[in-house]
Amino acid sequence: MLSAYTRQYPPCTQADSNHRRCHCPKRINGTLPTGKFVRIPAKTRSWESAERKARIMEVNADPLRRRSSYLPVETLPRSEKQRLLH
Numbered sequence: 001m002l003s004a005y006t007r008q009y010p011p012c013t014q015a016d017s018n019h020r021r022c023h024c025p026k027r028i029n030g031t032l033p034t035g036k037f038v039r040i041p042a043k044t045r046s047w048e049s050a051e052r053k054a055r056i057m058e059v060n061a062d063p064l065r066r067r068s069s070y071l072p073v074e075t076l077p078r079s080e081k082q083r084l085l086h
């Protein structure tokens with residue numbers, strides 16, 4: 001599970017890395033579904049964006065997601081293709 005935290009810098013008076021509402025750079029750390037530990041800059045100053053980025057990273061790294069990749073429409077039989085397109 002990944003989570004966002006704030007890297008506090010002067011002149012910000014906050015010292016709490018869980019403080020969300022200041023404009024200090026946000027970072028992401030935690031463990032991916034693969035077990036890989038990450039700690040990276042979120043490249044945003046918005047807590048919400050950092051959290052969204054964390055969720056996306058989790059989903060992208062999830063081995064279950066890769067296994068359930070969808071079939072491109074071109075590989076489907078004609079009848080199935082018609083059904084999907086109409």
Ligand SMILES: [Zn+2]
Nearest residue numbers: 012014022024
């Ligand atoms: Zn701050």
